[in-house]
Amino acid sequence: MRLARKDLLGLKEINKEEISLILDTSESLKEILERDIKKVPTLRGKTVINLFYEPSTRTRTSFELAGKRLNADVVNISTSVSSMVKGETIRDTVRNIEAMNPDIIVIRHPVPGAPYFIANLIKSSVINAGDGAHEHPTQALLDLYTIREKKGRLEGLRVAIIGDIAHSRVARSNIYGMLKMGMDVTVAGPATMIPLYIERMGVKVTTDIDRAIEGVDVIMMLRIQLERQIENLFPSLREYSRLFGLNLDRLEMAKEDVIIMHPGPINRGVEIAPEVADGPHSLILDQVTNGVAVRMALLYLLAGG
Amino acid sequence: MRLARKDLLGLKEINKEEISLILDTSESLKEILERDIKKVPTLRGKTVINLFYEPSTRTRTSFELAGKRLNADVVNISTSVSSMVKGETIRDTVRNIEAMNPDIIVIRHPVPGAPYFIANLIKSSVINAGDGAHEHPTQALLDLYTIREKKGRLEGLRVAIIGDIAHSRVARSNIYGMLKMGMDVTVAGPATMIPLYIERMGVKVTTDIDRAIEGVDVIMMLRIQLERQIENLFPSLREYSRLFGLNLDRLEMAKEDVIIMHPGPINRGVEIAPEVADGPHSLILDQVTNGVAVRMALLYLLAGG
Amino acid sequence: MRLARKDLLGLKEINKEEISLILDTSESLKEILERDIKKVPTLRGKTVINLFYEPSTRTRTSFELAGKRLNADVVNISTSVSSMVKGETIRDTVRNIEAMNPDIIVIRHPVPGAPYFIANLIKSSVINAGDGAHEHPTQALLDLYTIREKKGRLEGLRVAIIGDIAHSRVARSNIYGMLKMGMDVTVAGPATMIPLYIERMGVKVTTDIDRAIEGVDVIMMLRIQLERQIENLFPSLREYSRLFGLNLDRLEMAKEDVIIMHPGPINRGVEIAPEVADGPHSLILDQVTNGVAVRMALLYLLAGG
Numbered sequence: 001m002r003l004a005r006k007d008l009l010g011l012k013e014i015n016k017e018e019i020s021l022i023l024d025t026s027e028s029l030k031e032i033l034e035r036d037i038k039k040v041p042t043l044r045g046k047t048v049i050n051l052f053y054e055p056s057t058r059t060r061t062s063f064e065l066a067g068k069r070l071n072a073d074v075v076n077i078s079t080s081v082s083s084m085v086k087g088e089t090i091r092d093t094v095r096n097i098e099a100m101n102p103d104i105i106v107i108r109h110p111v112p113g114a115p116y117f118i119a120n121l122i123k124s125s126v127i128n129a130g131d132g133a134h135e136h137p138t139q140a141l142l143d144l145y146t147i148r149e150k151k152g153r154l155e156g157l158r159v160a161i162i163g164d165i166a167h168s169r170v171a172r173s174n175i176y177g178m179l180k181m182g183m184d185v186t187v188a189g190p191a192t193m194i195p196l197y198i199e200r201m202g203v204k205v206t207t208d209i210d211r212a213i214e215g216v217d218v219i220m221m222l223r224i225q226l227e228r229q230i231e232n233l234f235p236s237l238r239e240y241s242r243l244f245g246l247n248l249d250r251l252e253m254a255k256e257d258v259i260i261m262h263p264g265p266i267n268r269g270v271e272i273a274p275e276v277a278d279g280p281h282s283l284i285l286d287q288v289t290n291g292v293a294v295r296m297a298l299l300y301l302l303a304g305g
Numbered sequence: 306m307r308l309a310r311k312d313l314l315g316l317k318e319i320n321k322e323e324i325s326l327i328l329d330t331s332e333s334l335k336e337i338l339e340r341d342i343k344k345v346p347t348l349r350g351k352t353v354i355n356l357f358y359e360p361s362t363r364t365r366t367s368f369e370l371a372g373k374r375l376n377a378d379v380v381n382i383s384t385s386v387s388s389m390v391k392g393e394t395i396r397d398t399v400r401n402i403e404a405m406n407p408d409i410i411v412i413r414h415p416v417p418g419a420p421y422f423i424a425n426l427i428k429s430s431v432i433n434a435g436d437g438a439h440e441h442p443t444q445a446l447l448d449l450y451t452i453r454e455k456k457g458r459l460e461g462l463r464v465a466i467i468g469d470i471a472h473s474r475v476a477r478s479n480i481y482g483m484l485k486m487g488m489d490v491t492v493a494g495p496a497t498m499i500p501l502y503i504e505r506m507g508v509k510v511t512t513d514i515d516r517a518i519e520g521v522d523v524i525m526m527l528r529i530q531l532e533r534q535i536e537n538l539f540p541s542l543r544e545y546s547r548l549f550g551l552n553l554d555r556l557e558m559a560k561e562d563v564i565i566m567h568p569g570p571i572n573r574g575v576e577i578a579p580e581v582a583d584g585p586h587s588l589i590l591d592q593v594t595n596g597v598a599v600r601m602a603l604l605y606l607l608a609g610g
Numbered sequence: 611m612r613l614a615r616k617d618l619l620g621l622k623e624i625n626k627e628e629i630s631l632i633l634d635t636s637e638s639l640k641e642i643l644e645r646d647i648k649k650v651p652t653l654r655g656k657t658v659i660n661l662f663y664e665p666s667t668r669t670r671t672s673f674e675l676a677g678k679r680l681n682a683d684v685v686n687i688s689t690s691v692s693s694m695v696k697g698e699t700i701r702d703t704v705r706n707i708e709a710m711n712p713d714i715i716v717i718r719h720p721v722p723g724a725p726y727f728i729a730n731l732i733k734s735s736v737i738n739a740g741d742g743a744h745e746h747p748t749q750a751l752l753d754l755y756t757i758r759e760k761k762g763r764l765e766g767l768r769v770a771i772i773g774d775i776a777h778s779r780v781a782r783s784n785i786y787g788m789l790k791m792g793m794d795v796t797v798a799g800p801a802t803m804i805p806l807y808i809e810r811m812g813v814k815v816t817t818d819i820d821r822a823i824e825g826v827d828v829i830m831m832l833r834i835q836l837e838r839q840i841e842n843l844f845p846s847l848r849e850y851s852r853l854f855g856l857n858l859d860r861l862e863m864a865k866e867d868v869i870i871m872h873p874g875p876i877n878r879g880v881e882i883a884p885e886v887a888d889g890p891h892s893l894i895l896d897q898v899t900n901g902v903a904v905r906m907a908l909l910y911l912l913a914g915g
Contacts, residue, residue: 033711037655039683045342047370057687058706065657065710068683073344073373077362088570096363096569099593100370101338264706265698288709350647352675378649378678382667393875401668401874404898405675406643 003301007119007126010135011176019177022297023145029300030293032069043072046103046303050076051094052129053109058264058288059129059138063106066295070304072103090114091121098122103303107131125302133167138298139263140173142291144181146283147218149290150259155182160212162244163222163271164193164233170263171222175201188212189222189244192233209244213254220261221246221272237270247273251281259283308606312424312431315440316481324482327602328450334605335598337374348377351408351608355381356399357434358414363569363593364434364443368411371600375609377408395419396426403427408608412436430607438472444568445478447599449486451592452523455564460487465517467549468527468576469498469538475568476527480506493517494527494549497538514549518559525566526551526577542575552578556586564588613911617729617736620745621786629787632907633755639910640903642679653682656713656913660686661704662739663719668874668898669739669748673716676905680914682713700724701731708732713913717741735912743777748908749873750783752901754791756893757828759900760869765792770822772854773832773881774803774843780873781832785811798822799832799854802843819854823864830871831856831882847880857883861891869893 003018011019032038048067050060060076067074077097090109097105104125107115112134119126130136148154159178165171165187178185179202186204187194188211199205206212213219224240234240246260260272260281268274277284308323316324337343353372355365365381372379382402395414402410409430412420417439424431435441453459464483470476470492483490484507491509492499493516504510511517518524529545539545551565565577565586573579582589613628621629642648658677660670670686677684687707700719707715714735717725722744729736740746758764769788775781775797788795789812796814797804798821809815816822823829834850844850856870870882870891878884887894 035655038657038711039655045340045344045374047343047373049366057689057703061659061685061687061707062710064685065683068657068685069655073370075366075369075373077366079362089573092570092573093362095590096593097366099590100367100597101343101594265702268699268702285705285709288706289711292710350645350649350679352648352678354671378675380671380674380678382671384667394878397875397878398667400895401898402671404895405672405902406648406899 006302007115008137008298008302009115009119009126009128011137011140011173011180012135014137014180016180019141019144019180022141022294022301023148025297025301026141026145026290026294027149029296030290032296033289033293038069039071040069041071042300042304043067043070046072047101048072048074048104048106048299048303049097049102050074050129051097051105051107052076052078053080053107053114054130056108056130059108062288062291063129063295066292066299069292070296070299072299072303075102090118094118094121098124104299127298127302130169133169133172135173135176136169137173137177138291138295139170140177141298142287142294143174143220143261143263144177145290145294146261146287147259149286150283151217154178156184157218158184158186158216159218159220160186160188160216161220161222162188162209162212162246164224165189165198165222166193166195167225168222174220175203179203186212186216190234190240209246210250210253213250213258215255216258217255218259218261219246219254223263223265224267224271241270245269245271245273246276248275251276251279261287264288311607312420313442313603313607314420314424314431314433316442316445316478316485317440319442321485324446324449324486327446327599327606328453330602330606331446331450331595331599332454334601335595337601338594338598343374344376345374346376347605347609348372348375351377352406353377353379353409353411353604353608354402354407355379355434356402356410356412357381357383358385358412358419359435361413361435364413367593367596368434368600371597371604374597375601375604377604377608395423399423399426403429409604432603432607435474438474438477440478441474442478442482443596443600443603444475445482446603447592447596448479448525448566448568449482450595450599451566451588452564454591454595455588456522459483461489462523463489463491463521464523464525465491465493465521466525466527467493467514467517467551469529470494470503470527471498471500472530473527479525480508484508491517491521495539495545514551515555515558518555518563520560521563522560523564523566524551524559528568528570529572529576546575550574550576550578551581553580556581556584566592569593616912617725618747618908618912619725619729619736619738621747621750621783621790622745624747624790626790629751629754629790632751632904632911633758635907635911636751636755636900636904637759639906640900642906643899643902648679649681650679651681652910652914653677653680656682657711658682658684658714658716658909658913659707659712660684661707661715661717662686662688663690663717663724664740666718666740669718672898672901673739673905676902676909679902680906680909682909682913700728704728704731708734714909737908737912740779743779743782745783746779747783747787748901748905749780750787751908752897752904753784753830753871753873754787755900755904756871756897757869759896760893761827764788766794767828768794768796768826769828769830770796770798770826771830771832772798772819772822772856774834775799775808775832776803776805777835778832784830785813789813796822796826800844800850819856820860820863823860823868825865826868827865828869828871829856829864833873833875834877834881851880855879855881855883856886858885861886861889871897874898
């Protein structure tokens with residue numbers, strides 16, 4: 001089977017059937033990761049280029065492993081917007097890469113929309129690996145996969161997404177995907193971190209984390225960007241942690257079979273307490289494992305099929 | 306077949322028959338790039354090391370893809386002359402790499418002649434991927450390939466190379482190669498960018514771009530190194546563009562079937578107008594595609610054959 | 611056959627039989643490096659992650675080639691302790707990598723003991739590629755291999771290790787390994803570079819290089835860390851070279867069939883004279899070649915077997 005689209009850019013434009021196809025394909029590919037010989041010849045002779053304009057060890061590694069385990073040739077190009085010293089436009093950079101006949105370009109770029117712009121320029125498939133604060137669709141797909149794997153379904157589940165909603169591409173992509181799969185989504189965070197009019201997307205909004213997590217099946221904590229956010233948006237880390245961090249006390253008020261997720265990397269003791277991150281409800285490492293399977297599925301559905 | 310030489314260092318010392326062998330081999334390998342499965346087992350078990358002392362996404366990627374599509378193991382070593390903190394000489398670095406039994410070392414180095422020095426030290430094949438302002442033979446070979454593919458021949462064609470001739474390894478290698486293949490070469494640029502006595506190489510010289518492009522079959526524009534050159538060699542970028550840039554007005558004075566080339570990355574609106582770079586005469590992206598084929602041919606002829 | 615341990619962390623905890631197994635396996639794998647097709651399918655479908663917290667071209671390349679020649683998928687992650695900007699703990703970083711199902715993680719880290727800490731956290735095999743001034747077991751194993759290959763045995767051989775013993779992980783690992791293999795070890799260097807109580811490890815100690823090399827079968831010179839050491843530990847480089855450097859005059863006082871080793875990169879004219887490094891007694895490049903074979907053996911014994 002194959003996705004009836006060239007690219008995977010965001011979950012905004014993808015439909016429920018496509019998401020289900022990706023999750024089902026991930027399920028059959030995940031089995032490979034548990035084998036002694038984690039390799040199938042599916043994408044032999046195909047080329048995947050990881051074009052990363054922002055540093056990202058974990059996402060780049062996940063795509064690299066996904067490609068290699070399908071036998072694709074994987075080439076990494078790490079650059080930065082500021083170091084594009086030679087003055088070439090991104091349009092020219094990408095058309096040059098395209099001229100080398102890659103099958104799939106995986107791109108991470110700090111500018112929202114950059115992957116869309118690029119996908120329109122070229123015939124190769126483009127996968128968005130994160131574009132600014134806009135979308136991070138492969139993260140949301142691996143999150144959906146992880147929830148479905150644990151809960152057996154998505155439809156009807158209730159989820160709370162907690163943290164800096166406004167600057168989170170993970171939150172945006174998850175909101176699109178979860179609503180399409182029939183989930184009930186509440187977002188929670190300090191008022192300074194909630195975008196105006198977000199309820200128009202179809203989510204509930206609160207600034208009270210205790211209310212947000214009450215009765216939900218899934219709690220998804222977002223990462224606080226220590227480097228820059230706190231000082232402008234919140235009095236202090238300690239205050240943030242007290243009001244919006246997920247600790248054992250708060251967890252006790254949640255459903256007994258609640259699952260805890262986090263896109264990583266986690267700030268222990270800030271948005272999530274160590275005992276919660278490492279506790280029995282946490283699926284944080286399952287998310288990482290499933291990330292490889294979901295990316296294998298996408299490479300397969302876009303290039304192989 | 307195999308090149309009767311260990312290394313490819315420059316086009317100065319290579320002869321017409323060798324160039325033709327490389328171009329013919331490239332032609333048969335280019336077909337692989339258009340297949341669905343872009344991979345042949347030709348260099349299975351061979352090792353290619355990309356040793357880059359200058360950053361270069363495009364040339365490194367081109368060699369990496371060339372190697373991988375021939376099934377070679379490719380290892381990238383990116384370093385910089387200044388960051389050789391440990392104080393090891395390049396001679397020791399290269400003899401150490403040699404001791405790991407690579408078949409081919411692809412080297413880019415800012416010092417003219419560095420690849421020659423290295424080739425004399427070791428038994429592995431060495432390919433020069435650019436040595437200072439000296440030579441960039443694989444670029445010239447892909448240029449010759451692209452011209453021959455489009456025009457059906459090289460012998461007797463007239464070409465104008467325009468820009469900073471003095472600091473261009475691309476110009477030097479092309480001049481050697483083109484003259485050997487029986488082409489008629491004119492170089493043009495500001496007087497400050499033309500080396501003294503260059504006519505002794507066998508080329509015509511002018512500082513008038515309009516005269517240079519009159520009646521030629523090929524116009525090869527060179528990249529202006531924005532970072533450093535202009536301020537010492539020319540009043541301003543705008544002035545450079547007006548006097549030496551290739552725009553639509555100038556293109557109208559050229560032959561109807563002229564082809565436009567540029568080694569990239571291009572400075573849009575400086576040495577070449579966007580409408581020209583993206584126009585029907587431009588072969589700039591073909592050059593990139595052919596670069597992979599030509600590098601596959603070289604890896605094959607030096608290591609496989 | 612397989613090592614009866616999950617990890618290779620140091621030579622302190624490994625026994626003589628295990629060392630012999632590794633050296634014997636290296637011997638049978640070295641033959642592959644001399645073939646025209648340097649590749650065997652032994653580790654097909656296995657994943658090796660090179661996780662380097664310190665820059666290291668040579669060790670990283672050696673492991674990368676070792677993995678690729680066994681057909682493993684190799685992924686490089688280069689980072690630095692200071693650039694772990696996102697604030698993730700090494701424990702979380704490694705558990706995340708583990709979640710992607712690697713078979714072996716090769717780690718270099720500036721903190722002594724870091725690989726031990728990591729090995730306890732995860733199920734994947736861990737190979738220590740250098741942890742601060744603590745151990746560098748694969749270097750010592752390739753040294754032992756090189757000595758055995760040249761001398762036909764290890765038992766009963768006399769070796770002098772000369773230089774900055776106190777800060778050398780190479781010296782420490784070699785002392786553990788050599789003593790276990792029944793060798794007689796003398797360490798020599800300036801008093802400021804000899805750790806207190808080192809004789810308790812079972813070695814002889816002297817500050818007189820001439821006495822140290824008298825009658826030994828192996829002289830192992832250590833690298834002086836130009837960047838930082840000299841100014842605190844010794845009056846000047848020239849003085850160091852005169853008192854502790856290995857030059858031709860000194861070499862004449864050694865046994866006729868003495869072998870000279872150095873872990874590289876060498877400082878020519880500081881700890882070793884060029885004529886000695888390049889002379890007939892030197893095995894410095896053999897060490898590099900054997901390094902690939904020994905690392906292939908370790909990958910095989912830990913992941914394949």
